[in-house]
Amino acid sequence: MRDVADAYVEGLARLDPDTATYLGVPVGQDEMPDLSPEGRAALDDLSRATLLDLDRAERTTGPLSNVERRCGRLLRERLEADLAISTDDEYLREIVNVYGLQQRVQDIFQMMSTDTADDWASVAKRMSRVPETLGGHREALTRALEKDCFVAAPTQVRVVADQLDAWARDSGGRGWYAGFCANADVPPPLRSQLDKSASVAGAAVAELRDWLRGDYLPKVQARPDGVGADRYRTWARFWTGAELDLRETYAWGWGEYRRIRTEMRTEAERVRPGATVREAMRHLDQHGETVEGVEEIRMRLQGWMDEALDDLDGKYFELAPPVRVVEAAIAPAGSGAAAYYTPPSVDFSRPGRTWLPTQGRTRFPLWSLRSVWYHEGVPGHHLQLAQWRHLADQLSTYQTTLGGIDACTEGWAMYAERLMDELGYLPTPGDRLGFLDWQMLRAIRVLIDIGMHLALDIPEDAPVGAGQAWTPELAKEFLAIHSGQTAEFVDSEIGRYLGLPGQAISYKLGERAWLDGRAAARAAHAARGEELDMKSWHTAALSLGPLGLDDLQDELAGL
Numbered sequence: 001m002r003d004v005a006d007a008y009v010e011g012l013a014r015l016d017p018d019t020a021t022y023l024g025v026p027v028g029q030d031e032m033p034d035l036s037p038e039g040r041a042a043l044d045d046l047s048r049a050t051l052l053d054l055d056r057a058e059r060t061t062g063p064l065s066n067v068e069r070r071c072g073r074l075l076r077e078r079l080e081a082d083l084a085i086s087t088d089d090e091y092l093r094e095i096v097n098v099y100g101l102q103q104r105v106q107d108i109f110q111m112m113s114t115d116t117a118d119d120w121a122s123v124a125k126r127m128s129r130v131p132e133t134l135g136g137h138r139e140a141l142t143r144a145l146e147k148d149c150f151v152a153a154p155t156q157v158r159v160v161a162d163q164l165d166a167w168a169r170d171s172g173g174r175g176w177y178a179g180f181c182a183n184a185d186v187p188p189p190l191r192s193q194l195d196k197s198a199s200v201a202g203a204a205v206a207e208l209r210d211w212l213r214g215d216y217l218p219k220v221q222a223r224p225d226g227v228g229a230d231r232y233r234t235w236a237r238f239w240t241g242a243e244l245d246l247r248e249t250y251a252w253g254w255g256e257y258r259r260i261r262t263e264m265r266t267e268a269e270r271v272r273p274g275a276t277v278r279e280a281m282r283h284l285d286q287h288g289e290t291v292e293g294v295e296e297i298r299m300r301l302q303g304w305m306d307e308a309l310d311d312l313d314g315k316y317f318e319l320a321p322p323v324r325v326v327e328a329a330i331a332p333a334g335s336g337a338a339a340y341y342t343p344p345s346v347d348f349s350r351p352g353r354t355w356l357p358t359q360g361r362t363r364f365p366l367w368s369l370r371s372v373w374y375h376e377g378v379p380g381h382h383l384q385l386a387q388w389r390h391l392a393d394q395l396s397t398y399q400t401t402l403g404g405i406d407a408c409t410e411g412w413a414m415y416a417e418r419l420m421d422e423l424g425y426l427p428t429p430g431d432r433l434g435f436l437d438w439q440m441l442r443a444i445r446v447l448i449d450i451g452m453h454l455a456l457d458i459p460e461d462a463p464v465g466a467g468q469a470w471t472p473e474l475a476k477e478f479l480a481i482h483s484g485q486t487a488e489f490v491d492s493e494i495g496r497y498l499g500l501p502g503q504a505i506s507y508k509l510g511e512r513a514w515l516d517g518r519a520a521a522r523a524a525h526a527a528r529g530e531e532l533d534m535k536s537w538h539t540a541a542l543s544l545g546p547l548g549l550d551d552l553q554d555e556l557a558g559l
Helices: 002-015 017-023 037-060 066-087 101-110 117-128 130-147 154-169 176-181 188-220 229-240 246-271 277-287 294-312 370-376 381-390 397-402 406-422 429-454 472-482 487-499 506-527 534-542 549-557
Strands: 290-292 326-330 340-342 352-356 363-365
Touching: 002 017, 002 037, 002 066, 002 397, 017 101, 017 397, 037 066, 037 130, 066 229, 066 397, 066 549, 101 117, 101 130, 101 154, 101 176, 117 130, 117 176, 117 188, 130 188, 154 188, 154 487, 176 188, 229 246, 229 406, 229 429, 229 506, 246 277, 246 429, 246 506, 277 429, 290 294, 294 326, 294 352, 294 370, 340 381, 352 370, 352 381, 370 381, 370 406, 370 429, 381 397, 381 406, 381 534, 406 429, 406 506, 406 549, 429 472, 429 487, 429 506, 472 487, 506 534, 506 549
Parallel strands: 326 352
Antiparallel strands: 290 363, 340 352
16 A cells, blocks of 8 residues: 555656655756646546556555555545546636645745755746746636636635735735745846746736736626535545535534634633623734734744743653754745645655744734644644654655645644643633634634535524525625634635635534544543553554544544
C-alpha cells in the first residue's frame, strides 16, 4: 500500500509543479501548474492508474499491518472522492476566495526559496508563466459556460473579482507580484527580468478580474447560489471522507448553535454585567487588551506558540525537535479574512507557518485571537501536520503530505482549542468569549453551508429569517449578528461557503469525531481499570496519519 501511495505522490509531483514546490521536491521549480481541462484530465488519468495499482497490490499482498491498512484505505477513498469531482465536472465551476486556484497560483511563490540569485531566476521564470496558468483556469470556466449548467455562484464571482482587484492594486498599483519581487537583492539583468515577469503576471491578474466582471458574471447573474443536494453530497464527501445524512447534520448544528449561544450569554455577563454578547464583544474591542503594530502582533502570536510548546511538550504531547519549530507570519494583502497555516516541507527546511491577515489594521484586540492561534499553530494544525512530516519513515509520503482530509485536520484544530480551554489557557472572560465566538462561527457554518446549498428552511425560533429558506443575504445577516468579527470577515465567509460547498461543516463534524473518539478511549481504559494517559493518547492519535470521518472515531477509540 505504501509503495503505491508513494508512487502516486511522485507521479503527481511530476505532473504538478505546485505539488513539487509544496513538498520541497526539486522538480519543475520554474514551471507552473496546468489549470486547464486538459491539465485536470492528466491528473485524473494518474488517479485511475493508481487505483488499478492499488487493486493489484490488495490482491497480491498478504495480511496488512495497521499502518498499511490505513494507508490503502485512505488512498482509495481520496482518489475516488477526487474523481467524483471530475465526473460531475465540479472543477469547472471553481471560483472561490479561500483555497482558490488564483490563490494557489500566488501562494506557490511564497513557498519558494529566495536566498540566492539562482532562486530569484527561478521565480522570474515561473512568474512569467502566470498568464498561461490563469488562462488555463479561464479556459475551464469558459467550458462551464458552454455546458450551460456548471457555473459558479454569482455572489462568489463578485467576491473573487474583488480579491483579484485587491491584488492588482497592491504595492501602489503595481500589483502583488511586483511587491513580492521588490526587495530582491539581485544583479541588474535579473532585476529587469523580475520586473518584467511581475508586470505580465500582474496584468494577467487584472485581465482575469475584468473577464470575471465583464463576461462571466453577466452570464450567471440569474443562477442560484446554492449547488443543490446531489452536488453538495459529492463535495461533502470530498471534505469529510464520509457519506452524511445532511438533514440530520443540519438539525445537530442547530442544537450546537443553541448550546453555544447559552454559554456565550453567561460569559458576556462575566465580561460586563448586564451586557449582551455583542455589547461585551464591543467592550473588549475598545477596552480589552490590545497590541498596536503589525510586527508587534506577529511577535505576540509567536510568543503564544512558543509558550504552548514549552508547556505542553513532555506533559500532554511528546514532540520531536523539528516539530517544535513554527513561525508566525503576516498574510499578504488580498488574502481571505481568516487566519491560516502552511505546513513545513518534508525535510523541514521550510518551517510551518501561521498567517494573520491584517485587512489593513494596525490595532489588534487580543480577546478574539488567542484561541485562533491555538487552532492554527500549537497545539492545533502545526502539531498534527508537522508530526505527520516527522513520521515520514513510518507513514507513506502520501499520508504525511497530500492525503489530508479537512474533517480530520480541522477537527483536530477545533479539538486543540477546546483542549486549551480545558487546561486553563483561556483564563480571562474575554479569552473565553473569544473561544466561544469561534465555536459559534463553526456551528453557524453547519447551518449556513447546508442551509444555503440545499435551500432549507430556518427554524421559527431563529433571530433572523424565521421560517424562510436560506439565501446569501440572510446568511450574511445571521452571521453578522452572531459574530464578533468585522464586516469584511463576514463577507469573506459567505463567499467561502458558496465557493467550497461542504468544506465549512468539516470543522464541527471533525471536532465531534475527535471528542467522541477520546471519550470512547477513556471508557475502554476505564473498563480495564486504567486511566487514559493523555500524553500517550495524543501522541498516538497524531501518529495515525489522516483519516476520513468514516474511520476516525473508531481508530481513536482503539488507542
